Amino acid sequence: MALNMYYKNGIVRKTRYQISDELIPVLYQIHNNTNFPQLNELIETLYDSQDIAPDTAQLLADEMVAFERLLLSLHLPFPMRPLQKMQTFFTEAASKQQVIYTSSA
Numbered sequence: 001m002a003l004n005m006y007y008k009n010g011i012v013r014k015t016r017y018q019i020s021d022e023l024i025p026v027l028y029q030i031h032n033n034t035n036f037p038q039l040n041e042l043i044e045t046l047y048d049s050q051d052i053a054p055d056t057a058q059l060l061a062d063e064m065v066a067f068e069r070l071l072l073s074l075h076l077p078f079p080m081r082p083l084q085k086m087q088t089f090f091t092e093a094a095s096k097q098q099v100i101y102t103s104s105a
Contacts, residue, residue, distance in 0.1 A: 002018050002019060002020050002021055002104070003018065003019040003046055003047065003102055003103075003104050004016065004017075004018050004102065004103050004104070005017045005018070005019070005052070005089065005100050005101070005102050006100070006101055007092075007093045007096070007098035007099060007100045007101065008098055009096070009098070015089070015092065015093070017085065017086060017089040019046070019086070020082070022079070022082075023079060023082050023083075023086075024046070026078050026079060026083070027039065027042075027043055028043060029071075029076075030043075030067060030070075031043055031044075035066065036063045036066070036067060037063075038056060038059040038060045038063050039060065039063045039064070039067065042060065046104070047104040048102075049102050049103050049104060050102055051099050051100065051101055051102070052093075052099065052100035052102065053099060054093060054094045054096075054097045054098060054099065055094070057090045057091075057093040057094040057098075057100055058090070058091070058094035060090040061087050061088075061090035061091040061094060064083060064086055064087035064090065065087060067083070068080070068083055068084070068087070
């Protein structure tokens with residue numbers, strides 16, 4: 001079951017991102033890791049359809065960068081492009097001061 005996220009990008013347009021079922025096991029690699037509190041919160045409440053404030057989105061973007069660095073340093077295989085797209089999504093929402101809305105599908 002995927003998690004859909006979006007933020008408003010203009011009056012009618014929305015920018016969307018989906019955490020797919022394939023990406024969830026990658027995110028669970030850091031579950032309960034105290035270095036990633038925002039990502040852990042996202043993982044624990046993945047299907048609760050909560051809103052993500054712009055300041056939290058920026059923290060998530062920062063943690064995504066640290067997570068990618070950790071995976072690279074450990075030489076672990078991971079889907080680089082989906083993680084980078086997720087980080088970009090959070091960064092853009094934060095820079096535009098947009099609330100991210102979530103829903104599970």
